[in-house]
Amino acid sequence: MNVLEINNLTKKFGDFIAVDNMSLTIKEGEIFGFLGSNGAGKSTTINMIAGLLRSNEGEIKILGKNIASQSKFAKRNIGIVPQDLAIYEDLTAYENVRFFAGLYGLRGTELKDRVEEALKFVGLLDKQKSLPKNFSGGMKRRLNIACAIAHKPKLIIMDEPTVGIDPQSRNYILNSVRQLNEMGCTVIYTSHYMEEVEEICTRIAIVDHGKVIAEGTKEQLKAIITDTKDIWVDVKSNDSLEESAIKEINGVNTVQVEENVVKINSQAEVSNLNKIIQYFINRNIEIRSLKEQAPNLETVFLTLTGRNLRD
Amino acid sequence: MELWIIYTKLVVVLFLAVSYAHANVDNLPNIVFCLLLYISMNSILYVFSKERIRQGILLGSVILICLSFYDVNPLLILLLPINFYELASPFIKVKWALLALGLIPVFYLPEAEYLYGLVSAFSFVLFTMATRYSEKMMMYEDKLDKMRHDIQRLTASLNENQEYIKQSEYTNRLEERNRISQQIHDSIGHSMTGALIQMEAAKSLLSLDTEKAKELMQNAIAISKQGIEDIRITLKNMKPPTEQMGVQRLKLILEEFSVKHRIKVPFVYKGNMDMITPIQWKIITENVTEALTNALKYSRATEISIEIHVLNRMVKAEVKDNGKGAQRVVKGLGIMGMEERTASVNGTVIVDGTNGFSVTTLLPMG
Ligand SMILES: Nc1ncnc2c1ncn2[C@@H]1O[C@H](COP(=O)(O)OP(=O)(O)O)[C@@H](O)[C@H]1O
Ligand SMILES: [Mg+2]
Numbered sequence: 045m046n047v048l049e050i051n052n053l054t055k056k057f058g059d060f061i062a063v064d065n066m067s068l069t070i071k072e073g074e075i076f077g078f079l080g081s082n083g084a085g086k087s088t089t090i091n092m093i094a095g096l097l098r099s100n101e102g103e104i105k106i107l108g109k110n111i112a113s114q115s116k117f118a119k120r121n122i123g124i125v126p127q128d129l130a131i132y133e134d135l136t137a138y139e140n141v142r143f144f145a146g147l148y149g150l151r152g153t154e155l156k157d158r159v160e161e162a163l164k165f166v167g168l169l170d171k172q173k174s175l176p177k178n179f180s181g182g183m184k185r186r187l188n189i190a191c192a193i194a195h196k197p198k199l200i201i202m203d204e205p206t207v208g209i210d211p212q213s214r215n216y217i218l219n220s221v222r223q224l225n226e227m228g229c230t231v232i233y234t235s236h237y238m239e240e241v242e243e244i245c246t247r248i249a250i251v252d253h254g255k256v257i258a259e260g261t262k263e264q265l266k267a268i269i270t271d272t273k274d275i276w277v278d279v280k281s282n283d284s285l286e287e288s289a290i291k292e293i294n295g296v297n298t299v300q301v302e303e304n305v306v307k308i309n310s311q312a313e314v315s316n317l318n319k320i321i322q323y324f325i326n327r328n329i330e331i332r333s334l335k336e337q338a339p340n341l342e343t344v345f346l347t348l349t350g351r352n353l354r355d
Numbered sequence: 356m357e358l359w360i361i362y363t364k365l366v367v368v369l370f371l372a373v374s375y376a377h378a379n380v381d382n383l384p385n386i387v388f389c390l391l392l393y394i395s396m397n398s399i400l401y402v403f404s405k406e407r408i409r410q411g412i413l414l415g416s417v418i419l420i421c422l423s424f425y426d427v428n429p430l431l432i433l434l435l436p437i438n439f440y441e442l443a444s445p446f447i448k449v450k451w452a453l454l455a456l457g458l459i460p461v462f463y464l465p466e467a468e469y470l471y472g473l474v475s476a477f478s479f480v481l482f483t484m485a486t487r488y489s490e491k492m493m494m495y496e497d498k499l500d501k502m503r504h505d506i507q508r509l510t511a512s513l514n515e516n517q518e519y520i521k522q523s524e525y526t527n528r529l530e531e532r533n534r535i536s537q538q539i540h541d542s543i544g545h546s547m548t549g550a551l552i553q554m555e556a557a558k559s560l561l562s563l564d565t566e567k568a569k570e571l572m573q574n575a576i577a578i579s580k581q582g583i584e585d586i587r588i589t590l591k592n593m594k595p596p597t598e599q600m601g602v603q604r605l606k607l608i609l610e611e612f613s614v615k616h617r618i619k620v621p622f623v624y625k626g627n628m629d630m631i632t633p634i635q636w637k638i639i640t641e642n643v644t645e646a647l648t649n650a651l652k653y654s655r656a657t658e659i660s661i662e663i664h665v666l667n668r669m670v671k672a673e674v675k676d677n678g679k680g681a682q683r684v685v686k687g688l689g690i691m692g693m694e695e696r697t698a699s700v701n702g703t704v705i706v707d708g709t710n711g712f713s714v715t716t717l718l719p720m721g
Contacts, residue, residue, distance in 0.1 A: 060683045253684075257703050257717060258669075268668045347666065348717060349705055350673060 045072045046108065047199050047230040048093065053102035055088050055254075062088045064254035066102070070232065070247075072198075075225050077245030078234035079341060081353050085254035086234040087127050090203050093232075094124045107198065120148055123192035127203040127234075129184055130191070131176050137163065137187050138172040145194035162194040166220065182213020189220065193229075200224055201232040206240060218244055236353050238341040248341070252349050263313060266339045269347050272297060273338035275308040275320060280330040282306065293319050304332075312338055356489035357401065363437050363481045364397055367474060371433060382427060389423040393434055406445075413442040430467060432460065436475040440482045454479045509695070516634060516699060523633035530600075538589045546582040550575040601636035602628055605643065609661065612647055619658040620647070626665030635718050638700060639663065639672045642693045646674035646714040649689055654678025654712050665720075672716040681708030690714075 048070040055063040063085045070076045078086045091097040093104055095115055104111045111118040131140050141159045150158055163169045166186040176184055185205055193200060202221070206214045221244055225231055235241050241248055242262050249259045258265055279285070285306065287299045295314030300307040310316060317336065324331050345353050368390060375386060396416045403409055416438050424432040436457045447453050457475045461468045557571035602624060613620040631639070643661060650659045656678030664671045684690075684706050693714065694704045702718035 059685050061686065252705055253707065255703055255705070257705060268666060270667045347664075348669070348671065348715070349707070350675070350713060350715065351707065351710075 046070065047072050047074075047106070048232070049105040049108075050089075050093075051103050051105075053089065053092065053104065054100050055085075055092060055097065056100050062254050063092070063099075066251075066254065066256055068249060068256060068259075070199075070230060072230055073225070073228070074247050075221060075231045075233060075245045077241040077248040078232065078251055079236070079238060079241045079248055079345070079353070080234075080251035081236050081345075081351070081355070084236075084251045086251055087203055088254075089251075090124070090126075090201055090232070090234065093201065094122060094126075095119065120195065121198045123195065123197035123200045125185075125188050125192045125200070125202040125205055127207070129188050131184060131188055133177045134175060136173050136175055137168055137179075137190075140176065140187060141190045141194050144191040148195035150195060158194045158196070159190075162190040165193065165223075166190045167216065180210065180213070182209040182216070185209055185213065185217065186220075189217070193224065197229070199230045199232065201234075203234050204236070205233075206235065206237065214240075238345070238353055242341050250341075250345060250348070252345075257348055258344070262341060265341060265344050266312065269339050269344055271312050272309050273312045273336060275310060275317065276335045276337070277306040277308065277320070277324065277331055278333040278335075279304055279306060279324065280332055282329070284327050284329060286327075290320065290323060293323065296320075356485040359481055359485035359488075360437065360441065361397075363478055364434075367433055367437065367478075368394065370474075371430060374430065375428075380428065385427045386423075386431070389419070389427050389431060392419055397438075410442065413438055417442060429465060430470075432464065432471060433467075433474045435460065436471075437478040437482065440478060444482070444486065450483055509699075512695065512699060516637070519637050520634050523637075527633075535589060538585075542585045543582050543589070546578045546585065550578040550582065553578065601631055601633075601640075604636070605640055605661075605663075608640065608644060616651055618651070618656070620661065621658070622661045622663075624663040624665075628663070628665060630665050630720055631663075631670055634700060635670060638696050638702070638718065639670070639716060641696060642704070642714065642716045643672060643674055645689050645693055649714070650674065650676040650678065650712065654680075656711065668720055670716075670718045670720060672718075673713060674715075675711055675713035677711045680710060680712050684708045 046069050048068070050066055050068040053063055053066045054061065066085075066089065078089070080086055088097065092099050093106075093111070095111055095118060106114075106118040106121055109117050132143070135143065138159060141162055142155060145155055145158055145162070160169065160172075163172050166189050168183065168186055168190060171179075171183070176187055179187065189202070189205070192202075202217075205217050209217075218240065221231055221233060233241065233245060245262070247259070247261055248265060249256045250265065251257070258268055282301055282304060285301065287301060290296060290299045290306070290308060293316055295311040295316045296308055297311065298309045308320065321331070321334070339347075342353055345351075371390065375383065380386065393416060396412055396419065400409055400412050403412070417435065420431060420434045420438065424435075439457050440453060443453060443456065447456070454476070457479060458472060461472050461475070464471055553571045553575040557568040557575065560568040560571065606622065609620045609622050612618075647659060650656055654676045656676035659674060659676040662671075662673045662675075664673075686694075686706075690704070690706055693716070697704050697716055697718065700718055702716060705713075705715040705717070707713050707715075
């Protein structure tokens with residue numbers, strides 16, 4: 045089932061086009077990544093999905109229903125963690141979550157249970173009586189996540205949730221994304237950090253200047269550029285080396301020996317590093333260093349756009 | 356819209372007729388005359404399409420109603436609101452002000468003020484509904500028109516593309532044929548002639564010098580063998596070098612541009628250029644040309660570099676200048692044209708003005 049469907053979405057600010065005729069489909073169970081540099085249009089798209097901004101053209105459907113005509117249904121099924129935190133500094137953590145959950149019509153004991161559940165999920169149950177004023181950036185972000193998930197939405201949208209927080213909180217957040225996903229949530233995750241996106245997302249759209257310029261799993265995205273990887277093995281001596289034997293290893297395309305460096309070009313999707321290392325060990329050839337050069341999403345972005353994700 | 360207003364008028368007129376029929380009024384002929392005059396004025400309205408004339412008639416109708424209100428029968432004022440809305444709506448944009456103005460006479464009426472208020476409100480509701488409805492219709496029609504226009508243009512460009520594909524297939528075939536006949540003439544033709552001469556000689560020597568004849572025959576056999584081998588090789592190299600065609604064509608355009616406008620246009624290409632299809636070449640060439648023209652017009656650049664890179668699953672063609680760039684790109688017809696062309700083969704165009712100005716065409720392969 046399609047949790048989200050975007051068709052020809054366009055948003056203009058004056059005659060500047062922030063989101064440009066974008067179309068996307070996100071299926072149930074995905075952790076969908078929006079990867080793009082600052083100003084690519086990620087937040088603008090998300091704000092339109094959340095109903096905070098009106099589009100100029102195009103349509104957005106949540107679980108098959110148009111958000112323009114069924115905004116209540118959409119709101120109930122989306123939980124959004126905005127890029128700019130939305131919490132009240134002078135309400136306690138508990139009151140904050142209760143306030144947001146209350147907006148979705150939760151009442152009484154159900155409300156109480158859900159609020160506690162959400163606080164527990166983000167590890168802030170023991171801080172429920174504290175004011176977020178005194179929280180670190182990471183804790184505030186986690187509190188904001190609790191506010192977004194208390195009403196158990198089908199689709200959770202997180203907009204750059206790891207910007208400006210400590211590594212520990214970052215790991216905590218990445219783990220909660222995985223956990224939420226295992227619990228059946230579909231997640232949209234935007235970031236300009238390719239490592240994060242590569243780590244947790246099942247499918248990724250690379251956005252630039254308001255357009256989706258490539259879309260797919262990380263393997264598919266890398267395959268746009270190349271389907272090979274280079275493995276360079278620096279050995280002590282190449283005396284007992286047999287190029288043809290290395291070529292026999294599954295996936296290996298070419299082998300070149302230059303001085304003490306064995307340059308192996310291999311198919312990217314075959315994981316044969318172990319077998320290659322095994323070969324050197326079996327021949328008693330000492331490996332001094334080993335370097336694997338496979339494309340990452342940063343290289344994909346750079347190759348396609350000529351620019352870096354972060355400048 | 357007009358139909359709704361006519362119905363409203365009709366309802367009011369009928370209402371008046373019924374109420375006069377029940378009450379005994381003394382100057383019935385006059386009233387009937389007024390009503391008939393009103394009906395004819397309001398019917399004649401639809402004969403004219405000029406806005407000025409219609410407004411004149413409406414004004415006449417309003418005056419008629421006012422006159423008959425004073426001289427004939429006060430109840431006739433009920434006809435006023437709808438005419439008033441019709442007359443005033445082009446000048447008063449705020450709906451509520453219109454209603455308020457329409458209601459003013461309520462305070463000056465000697466009798467039947469409630470009835471007037473009711474009719475006035477009723478006419479207002481119907482009138483606004485009718486205008487809103489017609490505005491919506493107009494908007495939809497506009498949209499439909501725009502879409503029709505788009506479809507037409509896209510179909511045209513699709514046809515053009517298909518035409519181009521056919522064309523280039525034909526050109527390829529022609530070039531192929533030329534190449535083959537050239538080759539046949541150059542190598543195989545020569546060997547066959549050589550073999551023929553040897554065999555002719557062998558034939559005339561056959562009875563005189565068998566040894567010599569044998570030798571000549573052997574030569575002819577060797578030459579024929581070589582000829583067959585040549586045919587095989589010629590046929591094997593059959594695939595036309597589209598790569599060369601595309602690259603050469605683009606190089607030519609760039610050189611010409613560089614000379615004509617005295618600007619450096621370095622061109623590099625990487626990857627297996629054979630993978631680029633003729634239609635992709637067409638789009639790349641057109642986008643590059645367009646981007647070059649733009650750079651010349653806006654960038655004040657001293658160099659415009661062109662790169663074509665064939666990746667594993669995509670072709671990338673980039674035109675980048677070292678000019679002043681643009682913090683916020685506003686799309687004009689040129690960029691939109693490139694986008695449309697590119698979208699026709701499922702590609703995208705990235706326009707970036709943050710560091711000089713660059714236009715990148717990405718086309719999927721396979
Ligand atoms: N309210 C606004 N008015 C004008 N421009 C805006 C507004 N909001 C965003 N933009 C512009 O739209 C572009 C996309 O912004 P945004 O969606 O925030 O990108 P991202 O989230 O990918 O960093 C940027 O160039 C930004 O400056
Ligand atoms: Mg953002």
